[in-house]
Amino acid sequence: MRRGWLVVLLLALAGLAGPAQAQNVGGQFFAFGIGGGKVLSETNVPLQTTGELVVSFRGDAAAGCAAAGLCAYSGTIIVRPTGGNLSIATVQRGKRIEHAATLLLVTPESGPVTSARVQRSGPGGQGGTCADGQGFPLFGNTGSAVARGGALTIRVLAPGGTLLQTRCAGPLDGDLASASPAVTVPLATALRGRTSLDLSGTRAFAVHGFAGTITSTLVLNLGMASQQSTSSSSIFPPGVKTQRLRIVTERLSLVRVQGGLSAAASGTADPIVCRLLDTCGLTGTLTLAPAAPDFNADVIAQGPASRPYRDFLTAVGLARSGRPQGISVGVSVDLFGHVGAEMSQAGVTCTDTGGPGVVFAAIGISSPVQSAGGFTGGWRTRCPGPQFGASQVGVVASLRPGALEHQQFTIDMRGSGSFTDDGYVVLARGDVSALLRRGRITSQVITQPSS
Amino acid sequence: MFRWLARTLAVAALAPLALPAHAVADQTFTASGSVTYTWQGDPASGCAAVGVCGVQGALILQSQGSGSSTGGGPPRGTIDVPIESTGSTVRVADGSGAGECVDVASLFPGGDLLITRRTGGGLVGHIGPSVSSGRCAGPLEQDLAALMLPVRRSGGQQPTFDLRANRSFVVGPFAVTLASTLVVRTARGAGGSKTVSSVPGPVQRLPTHKVLLEQVTLHYRTASLPGTLNAAFSGEPDPFCATLDACGATGTLALSLTRFHRTLVVNASRPSAGRVDAREALADFRRGRLQATGIGFALGGSTAQLSETFAGSGGLRCQDTVDSHKAPLFLSAEPARPGGGVSLVLNNPVGSDLLRTYCPGPLDSDVFGASPGVARASIGVTQLLARHSVVALADPGSFAGVGYVGSRSGALAFSLTLELVHAGTVEVVRP
Numbered sequence: 001m002r003r004g005w006l007v008v009l010l011l012a013l014a015g016l017a018g019p020a021q022a023q024n025v026g027g028q029f030f031a032f033g034i035g036g037g038k039v040l041s042e043t044n045v046p047l048q049t050t051g052e053l054v055v056s057f058r059g060d061a062a063a064g065c066a067a068a069g070l071c072a073y074s075g076t077i078i079v080r081p082t083g084g085n086l087s088i089a090t091v092q093r094g095k096r097i098e099h100a101a102t103l104l105l106v107t108p109e110s111g112p113v114t115s116a117r118v119q120r121s122g123p124g125g126q127g128g129t130c131a132d133g134q135g136f137p138l139f140g141n142t143g144s145a146v147a148r149g150g151a152l153t154i155r156v157l158a159p160g161g162t163l164l165q166t167r168c169a170g171p172l173d174g175d176l177a178s179a180s181p182a183v184t185v186p187l188a189t190a191l192r193g194r195t196s197l198d199l200s201g202t203r204a205f206a207v208h209g210f211a212g213t214i215t216s217t218l219v220l221n222l223g224m225a226s227q228q229s230t231s232s233s234s235i236f237p238p239g240v241k242t243q244r245l246r247i248v249t250e251r252l253s254l255v256r257v258q259g260g261l262s263a264a265a266s267g268t269a270d271p272i273v274c275r276l277l278d279t280c281g282l283t284g285t286l287t288l289a290p291a292a293p294d295f296n297a298d299v300i301a302q303g304p305a306s307r308p309y310r311d312f313l314t315a316v317g318l319a320r321s322g323r324p325q326g327i328s329v330g331v332s333v334d335l336f337g338h339v340g341a342e343m344s345q346a347g348v349t350c351t352d353t354g355g356p357g358v359v360f361a362a363i364g365i366s367s368p369v370q371s372a373g374g375f376t377g378g379w380r381t382r383c384p385g386p387q388f389g390a391s392q393v394g395v396v397a398s399l400r401p402g403a404l405e406h407q408q409f410t411i412d413m414r415g416s417g418s419f420t421d422d423g424y425v426v427l428a429r430g431d432v433s434a435l436l437r438r439g440r441i442t443s444q445v446i447t448q449p450s451s
Numbered sequence: 452m453f454r455w456l457a458r459t460l461a462v463a464a465l466a467p468l469a470l471p472a473h474a475v476a477d478q479t480f481t482a483s484g485s486v487t488y489t490w491q492g493d494p495a496s497g498c499a500a501v502g503v504c505g506v507q508g509a510l511i512l513q514s515q516g517s518g519s520s521t522g523g524g525p526p527r528g529t530i531d532v533p534i535e536s537t538g539s540t541v542r543v544a545d546g547s548g549a550g551e552c553v554d555v556a557s558l559f560p561g562g563d564l565l566i567t568r569r570t571g572g573g574l575v576g577h578i579g580p581s582v583s584s585g586r587c588a589g590p591l592e593q594d595l596a597a598l599m600l601p602v603r604r605s606g607g608q609q610p611t612f613d614l615r616a617n618r619s620f621v622v623g624p625f626a627v628t629l630a631s632t633l634v635v636r637t638a639r640g641a642g643g644s645k646t647v648s649s650v651p652g653p654v655q656r657l658p659t660h661k662v663l664l665e666q667v668t669l670h671y672r673t674a675s676l677p678g679t680l681n682a683a684f685s686g687e688p689d690p691f692c693a694t695l696d697a698c699g700a701t702g703t704l705a706l707s708l709t710r711f712h713r714t715l716v717v718n719a720s721r722p723s724a725g726r727v728d729a730r731e732a733l734a735d736f737r738r739g740r741l742q743a744t745g746i747g748f749a750l751g752g753s754t755a756q757l758s759e760t761f762a763g764s765g766g767l768r769c770q771d772t773v774d775s776h777k778a779p780l781f782l783s784a785e786p787a788r789p790g791g792g793v794s795l796v797l798n799n800p801v802g803s804d805l806l807r808t809y810c811p812g813p814l815d816s817d818v819f820g821a822s823p824g825v826a827r828a829s830i831g832v833t834q835l836l837a838r839h840s841v842v843a844l845a846d847p848g849s850f851a852g853v854g855y856v857g858s859r860s861g862a863l864a865f866s867l868t869l870e871l872v873h874a875g876t877v878e879v880v881r882p
């Protein structure tokens with residue numbers, strides 16, 4: 001992904017990641033999420049925004065609200081960023097040069113980028129109002145920016161987007177993609193910056209149980225573009241001692257996966273909290289669909305760059321002649337899938353399959369073996385429910401002793417314990433067992449301040 | 452996006468697990484659980500006088516994962532674990548039935564859970580800074596920062612700190628409940644290391660040289676005079692106002708300072724090829740040949756008093772006056788145009804909540820913008836050399852913040868009495 005995101009996310013992750021995340025990394029790191037191509041350069045265009053995007057919606061029978069249990073909900077979602085960043089990476093894939101773009105919308109001042117107020121009409125007039133806001137969720141406030149054929153298309157609401165995402169019931173970004181404000185400009189114009197992109201307009205929609213209107217007065221005012229070459233060497237202030245570290249990464253492919261993970265969610269018992277979020281008496285289950293999951297897994301070894309390469313290979317079990325002592329080894333796993341929800345409140349059940357959800361886990365092989373993991377990626381559907389940012393609890397992963405000595409090995413991920421998300425209490429459940437096959441190895445050397 | 456995020460999280464999760472020994476902090480801890488603040492107007496605490504008896508609100512902070520101790524953790528030091536306050540949502544209903552105020556804590560800085568040893572010997576936990584009810588009616592930042600959590604320590608070299616508690620407090624006109632499920636544990640495998648990684652590497656000394664400065668230094672006795680900085684505000688047009696439940700709302704803010712005396716120092720100088728005497732330096736100062744700067748002072752010992760009135764469209768009528776003995780205001784003298792004297796600026800650090808009372812209303816950043824300057828006044832050379840003078844610091848104009856728009860007016864006045872003048876040539880060492 002792109003540097004703008006990296007900076008913001010690493011800031012957010014500083015507390016999670018510890019000192020190792022302060023390292024100065026080379027261009028390959030940013031290849032995450034853009035298909036593994038080599039990032040040649042990156043253009044960042046800061047932007048200021050004016051206006052807002054307002055989505056007014058209601059459960060609509062013609063749009064199928066009854067089947068999903070969404071007829072009781074109506075509300076307004078306001079998206080009001082004040083700034084952000086458009087990042088365009090030039091990527092080489094084989095002999096082809098492509099561009100990958102990312103749009104990030106934020107509000108640098110305090111205050112919500114997205115706020116929602118959703119009414120639930122209950123039997124006998126017993127309903128409630130869910131009020132929620134999002135300032136800067138860890139998984140981002142992203143629209144869609146697609147560079148193709150010398151043109152850049154920016155779409156505010158897009159599949160996988162998070163601008164409409166709150167804990168209240170309502171449409172997903174992807175539902176409204178076809179009605180979303182969008183603008184297409186020559187890529188060269190965006191790369192230069194210093195131009196305005198008008199995303200204003202009003203469109204009606206009726207999809208996935210909801211009908212309503214999108215009203216946008218958003219204008220993106222692009223600032224001066226700055227280009228960074230990712231081949232530039234690491235630069236630290238004079239006098240700062242640095243150390244070079246080698247990171248050896250071995251890709252793992254999925255042979256088969258069994259089981260599934262879920263989160264049992266219920267509204268908190270605190271009467272003030274649950275009333276303000278309309279979660280009093282709300283219970284349900286979110287499930288990461290186990291069928292045909294998307295998967296990402298690596299074995300990662302890290303140590304001083306002065307050590308022979310065979311030491312790293314020995315540490316990950318691919319050689320026997322080196323000395324593995326002092327090389328840290330870990331296995332990281334991400335399980336992607338679509339989230340299914342079944343949430344009940346006051347006799348009404350909302351059933352939906354919605355946006356993406358992710359379970360991640362990391363196992364440190366160095367003695368003693370340790371693991372950390374959790375739920376992330378939103379886990380939002382059109383039903384009311386919690387959203388998962390970057391909780392490092394809820395998933396325990398394990399690896400059998402000596403697993404790395406084999407070409408294939410199994411990693412087990414187990415839902416464990418409970419955690420909270422604002423007005424929700426969540427209980428992690430389930431098991432996933434994944435058989436992994438070892439694959440391609442890459443190596444990179446980074447420079448970071450020495451300890 | 453999610454793919455990349457998951458990758459980053461997994462790698463981040465690996466970091467504390469698989470770091471080489473030399474990169475491990477003194478002790479690393481992981482936190483789990485959350486802190487829930489709820490509040491409601493309390494008749495026994497005077498909510499009727501403020502007009503907030505119908506107010507109910509909530510703010511929940513999540514633990515973020517791992518953090519480290521400084522100096523080895525209690526009893527030797529402090530444990531500092533990040534808490535998710537950036538993006539935490541404040542929700543407040545004012546009882547009028549009109550709607551709910553929803554606000555989000557600021558992006559920077561985040562909150563921290565600090566475990567320290569109390570003077571009496573016991574461990575105590577508190578959350579801070581920058582946690583408040585935002586633009587909604589509720590407790591102030593200083594109120595929530597003062598709330599303490601009990602800490603029960605168990606375990607030996609790899610301790611666990613249990614901060615689970617359910618406590619009630621009275622904060623201004625509100626009854627506040629603090630429910631904590633926080634537990635801080637030593638990260639497995641990370642405890643016991645005695646190597647501290649936070650010491651920066653040696654920094655090369657830069658070469659220095661001596662220079663002569665022609666300089667005039669002026670010492671003033673400064674005293675505050677009666678005056679107020681005012682802001683009149685109203686909710687933004689629909690739909691912007693809806694989030695904060697500010698549609699149709701109007702209000703006023705008035706900031707004043709109680710009387711205080713301080714010394715203000717103004718320096719004016721320029722590099723000089725040779726030595727000049729006092730008379731020549733003063734003459735050059737009068738001619739505007741010296742660049743003036745100043746040494747300011749904090750108003751920490753004085754009280755900033757803020758009065759607010761708020762009228763919501765749903766019937767909420769709130770009026771409140773808050774005395775802040777911890778007002779972070781400081782007065783500084785900044786260079787004006789070359790030869791043009793100085794600008795006196797009253798600064799309010801970004802992120803503080805100087806303008807907040809227990810009523811809903813705009814934040815400092817809404818009224819004053821991103822600049823820390825609250826009010827300013829220019830002082831020319833002639834006035835700087837006067838025995839007595841009065842300056843009025845103001846910054847009138849309109850503002851448009853999040854949910855609120857309005858205008859600033861009024862001024863804070865200060866008297867300046869010139870008490871001491873140094874003039875001549877000084878020798879300084881510069882890089």
